[in-house]
Amino acid sequence: MSRIGNNPVAIPEGVTVDVNDNVVTVKGKLGELSQEFSAVTVKVEDGNILVKRSSDAKDHRAKHGLYRSLLNNMVEGVSKGWTKELELVGVGYRANNQGQKLDLALGFSHNIVLNIAPEVKIETISEKGKNPIIKLTSHDKQLVGQVAAKIRSMRKPEPYKGKGIKFVGEQLRRKAGKTA
DSSP: OOOOHHHEOOOTTTOOOETTTTEEEEESOOOOEEEESSSSEEEEETEEEEEEESSOOOOHHHHHHHHHHHHHHHHHHHHOOOEEEEESSSSOOOOEEEEEEEEEEEESSSSSEEETTTTTEEEEETTTTTTOEEEEESSSSHHHHHHHHHHHHHHHOOOOTEEEEETTTOOOOOOOOOOO
């Protein structure tokens, strides 16, 4: 029995959900998302989305909670949106953006220029005396996470000094250096 899969997803005001065969489309003030579903049936009843699995096969049980979570993320994304913040830790590490181009100075010989997907809004915050912050915002949770992971992979935090790109609030596992 899936505890997550059996919970209904509440539909907030201003969000419409359309179900055609096994494709669910969610529209809201921030955008539109669609997802194809298999192994479950999706119904919209009195302001809630209900996800029911068609049988008790292992594959269907495994996907029941997953699809309910995906629907919840879609509804929350088009109504509130998703945000990820990355922090650049290190001397001389900088981030600038011009439109959808992100320019990163990460201690390499050349700057790294990334083209960010148009669905993701990007903002760089640089205050004197504080580490630069990159703020990513979109209605698609998967896309925000993917872009954030791509940026983080350019210079992952190292365990000795903690230099690199990390998520805001991320706890790093630190190691002790050499002992004399």
